[in-house]
Amino acid sequence: MIDAMDFSLLALSSPGWGGALLAGFLRSVELAAGGYLLGLVIGLLGATAKLYGGRVLRDIAEIYTLLIRAVPELVLMLLFYYVGTDLLNKLMGAMGREGIDIDGLSAGILVIGLVQGGYATEVIRGAIRAVPPGQIEAALAFGMSPLKVLRRVTLPAMTPHALPGMANLWMIATKDTALLAVIGFSELTLVTKQAAAATREYFLFFIAAGLLYLALTLISNLGLRWLERRARRGLPAAA
Amino acid sequence: MNDATPAVEIRDLHKHFGRLEVLKGISLTARPGDVVAVIGGSGSGKSTMLRCINMLETPSAGEIAIHGEAYAMRPTRDGGLEPADRRQLQRIRAQLGMVFQNFNLWPHRTVLGNVIEVPVQVLGMPRDEAVARARQVLDRVGLAEKEDAYPAHLSGGQQQRCAIARVLAVEPLAMLFDEPTSALDPELVGEVLNVIRDLAAEKRTMILVTHEMGFARDVASHVVYLKDGRIEEQGPPEQIFGDPRSPHLQQFIRSIA
Numbered sequence: 001m002i003d004a005m006d007f008s009l010l011a012l013s014s015p016g017w018g019g020a021l022l023a024g025f026l027r028s029v030e031l032a033a034g035g036y037l038l039g040l041v042i043g044l045l046g047a048t049a050k051l052y053g054g055r056v057l058r059d060i061a062e063i064y065t066l067l068i069r070a071v072p073e074l075v076l077m078l079l080f081y082y083v084g085t086d087l088l089n090k091l092m093g094a095m096g097r098e099g100i101d102i103d104g105l106s107a108g109i110l111v112i113g114l115v116q117g118g119y120a121t122e123v124i125r126g127a128i129r130a131v132p133p134g135q136i137e138a139a140l141a142f143g144m145s146p147l148k149v150l151r152r153v154t155l156p157a158m159t160p161h162a163l164p165g166m167a168n169l170w171m172i173a174t175k176d177t178a179l180l181a182v183i184g185f186s187e188l189t190l191v192t193k194q195a196a197a198a199t200r201e202y203f204l205f206f207i208a209a210g211l212l213y214l215a216l217t218l219i220s221n222l223g224l225r226w227l228e229r230r231a232r233r234g235l236p237a238a239a
Numbered sequence: 240m241n242d243a244t245p246a247v248e249i250r251d252l253h254k255h256f257g258r259l260e261v262l263k264g265i266s267l268t269a270r271p272g273d274v275v276a277v278i279g280g281s282g283s284g285k286s287t288m289l290r291c292i293n294m295l296e297t298p299s300a301g302e303i304a305i306h307g308e309a310y311a312m313r314p315t316r317d318g319g320l321e322p323a324d325r326r327q328l329q330r331i332r333a334q335l336g337m338v339f340q341n342f343n344l345w346p347h348r349t350v351l352g353n354v355i356e357v358p359v360q361v362l363g364m365p366r367d368e369a370v371a372r373a374r375q376v377l378d379r380v381g382l383a384e385k386e387d388a389y390p391a392h393l394s395g396g397q398q399q400r401c402a403i404a405r406v407l408a409v410e411p412l413a414m415l416f417d418e419p420t421s422a423l424d425p426e427l428v429g430e431v432l433n434v435i436r437d438l439a440a441e442k443r444t445m446i447l448v449t450h451e452m453g454f455a456r457d458v459a460s461h462v463v464y465l466k467d468g469r470i471e472e473q474g475p476p477e478q479i480f481g482d483p484r485s486p487h488l489q490q491f492i493r494s495i496a
Contacts, residue, residue, distance in 0.1 A: 138343035141293050142357040142409065143333030145325075152360055156347045234346050234389030 017195035024191030035112025043120025068118025127162035252301035263468040272442040276455035279465035336406030344390040351386040376407040396427030
């Protein structure tokens with residue numbers, strides 16, 4: 001089988017599909033990174049809302065995480081993408097403005113970010129609860145404002161506890177981008193499918209795509225390990 | 240404000256947790272330079288009283304004033320009190336320094352980082368100045384060599400000395416010690432007590448909740464014995480330890496001697 005594979009099909013320029021594959025890969029990384037960062041921001045807000053918010057904020061965060069984690073991601077993505085843009089356009093129309101055209105990248109990032117945010121909220125909430133309350137109490141006792149306590153004590157102290165879970169979420173984000181193929185994003189999976197269908201070399205292209213995803217994971221691992229070492233400095237070696 | 244203004248004044252302090260009444264009307268005054276030792280059995284309310292002074296616990300009733308300024312309080316729905324003015328609360332708290340039983344250093348910052356944190360972030364001191372002052376106080380507590388270490392890499396005694404340096408760096412009106420040696424291995428207690436003893440000798444105002452009776456006797460200018468949420472007896476250390484009147488206090492002193 002390997003002998004029969006025509007590796008020239010992976011050449012960067014036409015008629016090779018390598019360039020298209022790489023472009024799809026970059027699009028996947030963009031979607032994952034953007035969605036992940038958005039998810040991180042939502043997660044920080046969601047976790048603080050759940051832990052320190054008033055009743056209304058807490059309930060909103062609760063419903064959000066419940067729904068996100070209850071519904072399959074693919075369904076959520078279809079829902080956010082089709083229903084979301086539709087609603088947004090109707091809303092703009094009702095306000096007398098013309099419908100806006102959300103570009104694909106932003107829409108994709110939004111969709112992934114909204115899903116990631118639900119999980120990130122829970123990861124960060126757990127990490128904040130793992131911070132010994134005495135550290136927060138000490139900051140309050142010295143007259144720090146609650147917001148400053150959050151920024152200077154709670155968030156940095158919770159980071160080492162959040163990192164393993166957040167690293168996991170990054171891995172999931174890179175793979176969730178493949179689900180966007182269903183909506184028609186030219187990310188790695190969709191491009192791979194097109195290349196495979198056009199050349200009938202399914203094995204070759206899907207192996208190549210798999211290797212690209214693997215490479216992303218391996219590189220990410222290096223970065224995450226570095227981050228974890230950095231965040232854990234000052235903590236006892238074994239934990 | 241003259242020198243007669245008490246550094247800390249507590250008037251008729253009550254505190255209950257649910258139906259459990261922990262403090263049943265405590266009045267206590269610490270003038271500048273006083274070293275007040277608070278002793279008593281576990282559950283007598285001594286830590287709760289101390290934590291009311293900087294509002295880590297909010298009193299159910301009563302008044303607390305720091306250097307003549309009383310905390311503005313307002314009633315809560317469940318019949319207690321809460322601080323009414325967050326800015327005032329933060330301002331008063333920044334004038335008090337607390338040393339905790341479990342040190343409560345910030346683990347993600349170095350020894351130096353812990354000591355400059357409040358001066359820079361709360362008092363708005365320029366960083367250079369804060370670092371210079373931090374080095375002075377670290378030298379005082381014998382941690383000059385350790386400024387780049389993280390708390391987890393220090394012994395308990397060193398961590399507590401760092402916590403004391405963190406308090407000294409804010410030049411507080413009064414220092415609050417909440418059983419500062421109770422979490423330490425016996426051989427590390429001495430180094431922390433020595434630091435506190437030096438500070439007491441400098442006439443710094445302190446309120447010290449402690450189980451170290453010999454130490455309280457040595458350094459305190461005034462000793463308060465708490466029993467079941469009330470001050471049962473108070474006076475100079477010679478009187479409290481040498482000639483206790485209340486039978487409870489007599490028994491308490493016998494039991495730890």
